[in-house]
Amino acid sequence: MEDSHLSFHILGSGSSGNSYLFDVGKWSFLVDNGFGLKDWESRVDSINYDPRRIKMCFLTHTHGDHYKGIGPLIRKYNIPLLVHEDIAVKVSQDLPEGRVFSLSHDRSYKKDGLQFSAIKLNHDSPGTIGFMFQYGSSALALVSDTGELPLEQMSLLNQIQILLIEANYCPDLLEVGPYPDFLKRRIAGTRGHLSNQQAIDIVNQIGSANTKLEYVYFCHLSDSNNTFEALQKAIDNDMAWNGDYTICRKGVTYKGNTIGEVCLGG
Numbered sequence: 725m726e727d728s729h730l731s732f733h734i735l736g737s738g739s740s741g742n743s744y745l746f747d748v749g750k751w752s753f754l755v756d757n758g759f760g761l762k763d764w765e766s767r768v769d770s771i772n773y774d775p776r777r778i779k780m781c782f783l784t785h786t787h788g789d790h791y792k793g794i795g796p797l798i799r800k801y802n803i804p805l806l807v808h809e810d811i812a813v814k815v816s817q818d819l820p821e822g823r824v825f826s827l828s829h830d831r832s833y834k835k836d837g838l839q840f841s842a843i844k845l846n847h848d849s850p851g852t853i854g855f856m857f858q859y860g861s862s863a864l865a866l867v868s869d870t871g872e873l874p875l876e877q878m879s880l881l882n883q884i885q886i887l888l889i890e891a892n893y894c895p896d897l898l899e900v901g902p903y904p905d906f907l908k909r910r911i912a913g914t915r916g917h918l919s920n921q922q923a924i925d926i927v928n929q930i931g932s933a934n935t936k937l938e939y940v941y942f943c944h945l946s947d948s949n950n951t952f953e954a955l956q957k958a959i960d961n962d963m964a965w966n967g968d969y970t971i972c973r974k975g976v977t978y979k980g981n982t983i984g985e986v987c988l989g990g
Contacts, residue, residue, distance in 0.1 A: 730862040731981035734888070735759075735767045737943040738974040742790050744866060744888070745773065748838055748859045754781040754803075755855060755866060757793035761800065764793050771977060775801060780835070783807045784845075785852035785869060786815065798823055808842060808851030829853055843877050845870035848915045856880060862982035863936075864888070868944050871914040873926055882934045885982045889926060890944035891971075892917035894954040901949045911949065920950065920958040931965030939980065940969040947974065 735743040741758035745768070757764050768775050781803055784790050798805050798819050805824050807815050812826035827833070832841040843854035847869045854867040854877075865881050867873060868890040881887065898908055898919075910916050918926070923942060931937050942955060952971050959969070972978055 729982050730857060730859050730864055730886075732864070732886075732979070733771055733773070734941065734943065734972055734978040735764070735771075736975075736977070737972045738945055739789060739947040740974065741792065742868070742944060743767070743793075745778075746857065746864075747777070748836075751779045751836065752777045753838070754778050754797075756784055756790040757781070757797050758789040758791065759793045761793055761796040764797065767977065771979070778803055780804045780806060782840075782855055783815070784854065784866075785847060785849040786811060787849050787869070790869070795819060808853045810851035827853070841880070843867060843880060844874070845877070846872050846874070846915050847917075848910065848913075856884065864982060867918075867926075870918060871912075871916040872922070873918075878926070878929060881930050883936060884930075884934065885936050885938045886941070886980065887927065887930065887937065887939075888941045888943050889923050890918050891920045891923035891942040891950070891955050892944050893946045893949035894920050894951070894958070897951070897954060898946075898949040903948065911946075917944075917946075920955045921962065924958055924963050927969075928962075928964045931967065937965070938967055938982075940965075940967065941978065941980070942969060942971045945972065945974070 731747045733745040735745055743757045743759060744755040746753050783805060795818055806827050809826035809828055812824055816824035827842045829842040829844040832839055837859060839858040841856050845852045845854050852869055856865045863884045864886040865884045866888045893911055927940050955971055
């Protein structure tokens with residue numbers, strides 16, 4: 725891989741845990757870890773990756789499926805954790821001193837050639853954010869755990885090549901599913917999660933304004949309220965953007981990069 729491009733592994737995505745590993749050639753960074761440390765290390769080992777290459781970790785929010793394994797990971801590998809400024813004080817209470825750094829969603833940052841910015845999201849966990857990463861000619865965004873994507877945030881994605889976006893639930897499956905009514909309302913609310921249709925609509929909107937968009941990963945499918953088949957049917961019926969995509973299944977690791985080559989790993 726050329727140093728001017730991003731490569732990445734989706735180590736896990738779904739209700740049980742989420743973690744995303746990105747590599748820029750000489751070093752790497754992580755977004756979220758909702759897995760126990762041993763489980764996470766096993767996933768990293770399965771792709772023959774040295775976790776000591778990770779120089780920093782980003783956090784989208786503090787719900788367990790994204791945050792569960794953050795503490796043990798930060799303590800063992802002594803890497804800094806970057807979080808939204810609204811939760812920096814709270815998160816820092818659980819971690820070694822000097823390991824937590826705050827981000828604002830109204831500015832961009834740079835480190836060793838990587839430019840990154842936080843995307844403000846609407847979720848019922850304080851300080852929830854997505855991320856946009858740029859390295860050389862590569863640009864990628866991660867949007868997960870939000871009930872909607874405001875237009876002002878959508879415009880930030882007009883230059884990306886790769887989009888990782890949640891498609892959390894199928895409304896029909898949510899309606900007949902096992903969750904109590906209050907939880908169904910929470911998931912489908914403006915501070916809950918994106919439905920299959922919402923995710924597809926966002927892809928259509930970004931794709932119509934962004935001729936650089938090459939590939940989309942549909943992530944974070946609910947174990948109880950969505951299926952691969954339900955999302956595939958919605959895509960077949962309603963996705964106008966004609967680029968390539970992958971629906972991320974639970975328990976599968978996915979590998980991709982921003983050069984155009986995308987492949988799947990077990």
